Amino acid sequence: MKGEHRTSNERAAVGFSLRRLKALCWKETLQIFRDPSSNLIAFVLPLVLIFVFGYGINLDTPVLRIGLMNEASGTEAEGFAKALQGTPSMDIRRYQDRKSLEEDITNSEIRGFVIIPEDFSRRMKQTSDTAPLQVVADGSEPNTAQFVSAYINGVWQTWMLQRAEDRGEEMKREIALEPRYWYNPSAASRNFLIPGSITVIMTVIGALLTSLVVAREWERGTMEALLASPVTRAELLLSKIIPYYVLGMVSLAMCVMAARFIMGVPFRGSALALFVVGSFFLLSVLGIGLAISTGTKNQFNAAQAALNAAFLPAMMLSGFIYEISSMPAFLRGVTHLIPARYFVSSIQTIFQVGTPWKVLMPDILCLMASSAFFLGLTAKLTKRRME
């Protein structure tokens, strides 16, 4: 605060001036608002992305298109066909010949089919025989194929039990698995994908936008001009951090609101937890963006580097779509170096579970460490330039 007592023409490179910082922050803010392309990244892209992720990325198929060919006659076979057709999560299409079945699964018209073989009803009646039911799923969509087979098997089991009951037979399953999906009883993938996607949006703002804007200052030489002025290193860094931090937090709030109120994702945690986790993650990505731009000093390279160092890892290695535990050991190790990983797991917990600090704490500590590391790196890079 010493700086406030000095006149501006004094060489006041020593000491920290709140007034200078305010002026610098204001300049930075104006820069963001005046440039159409930074407007695009700061305001338009986050909203577009939350809607794209919110509606476009969904691992659950609302209605599976399944082919059905009943080669058998008799009530048994027809009973099962009816059971399939009565399932709301399946759109059953009847077929008369195998050729068109094969054609349609090849052209992705259907994702799987069931064939009830000719002798099905007869073999069902024989107690010594097991009647086979043929199920084919389209493996070119592996995730959907898993659900095709699971759903058809589910219908088949229910039908078998129902059939036994109707015939007055005592047919008990020896073992019954009773699944319960905690935090997300309907097991809707949107409920974890939408919170996770906020990570990608924050990365776009924090890393891509900052790296571009700061690199532009280097390119145009205005950064050198600033460095030659009485502005201190701390003021300079803070003036780059504060406006983007505010911008990032505003967009975090916007995304969470959209997720909660427009897309109906349950939010069970506290605003405080969201604020803490969001702040440290944002500071980490801001640090990455600033370090990149200070290191490259060129807009084009900065954008490329931000894309490869921040954006792609946030998409691929954060666990937002692809489960980290399923990756090979080496990559699992790499994910520990990526701040997005900690943010994804904690924001999913905040949305779905609530605020169990004990669970969140390790993630928060890692995010604190990464923000300290990247901001420190930027400070170090900036220092070298000043000499």
Added chain:
Amino acid sequence: MNFFHRIRALVIKELQSIVGNPSSRALLIMPVILQTLLFPNAATLEVKNASIAIYNRDTGETANELVQRFAQCGAFTEVIPVHSQEELAESIESRSAMLAVSIPEDFSRKIAAGETGPVQVLLDGRRSNGAQIAMSYLQTITETFMKDRAAEQGRTIPSETITRYWFNPNLDFKNFLLPNLVAVITTIGALILTALSVAREREQGTFDQLMVSPLTPEMVMIGKGVPAILVAFFQATLILLAAVFIYDVPFRGSLLLLYLGMFFYALSLVGVGLLISSVCSTQQQAFLGAFSFMMPAMMLSGFASPVENMPKWLQMLTWPNPVRHFVEIVKEVFLKDASAERVLALIVPLAAIGFCTIGCASVMFRRKAG
């Protein structure tokens, strides 16, 4: 003759500026190599190396054998034995286990008495997709277990399902991902290249020189488009080779059809790239424009999650998205040996997109030149 001569000169000049510059050369090859190495290993929706917590209160034989079978499942590499309901809950909450199995005290006794033995399975809803797949593994194991027991006791079950996965028998996620990558990675190269090359000439002032030369705007566009198409072919071929020879993805279809589709895909990308560059005056704007188009286009292509899972209105909106059509072409030619009629049907929208975007870009260029 004159026409082709000029275009050839222009294409050579463009190629020189792409290949001659070491940093832009690196930019065309490095990301392809990096992503081809990283993506197929990282991006999987399969469940592997998952942790399962087991709370077994029953000392009976049946319960032990069931637990044994769960633990032997290849997808679960870590089995966490827990000794109280609280521990069980905590293993899920802290994410140390994806699913937790709880077997009650009277499980074996109930089965012996001819009743149903219940097994409670808790799953982490924060990873509901993986949890559902893991659950289906448990279901299959239990099913086999019951069948084995029935066989031992000389009982037969009236019916069973036999499931086959066509086109990808082991549901290997790599076989799905690599064809997708051919489409996705090519997008980045071709689109950014076209969008930036015009913007760079604008920034450097050489665009006006091109416009006052005897070249027509259409010839300039061809000169910008042909190198981008060549680069797209080159990148796609690299990934194709990696898919077949490094990752052993079976290529079942016709190369000719694939490259025919690729040509129209590259054409539509060039169109989009030119259209973006026709409204941008700096490289930064062009880059951001390309990025803003690419992100949603890739996300809504069926690569991250199937198009059929989207709401109907969004499915309609993906129609003008070239990535969506090409993802389908590559995947179906690769894995399903798609017929020529099918591929041609998928090419029609690509050709339409290319025609519209190139037409619009040409109008924009003429307006700016005039």
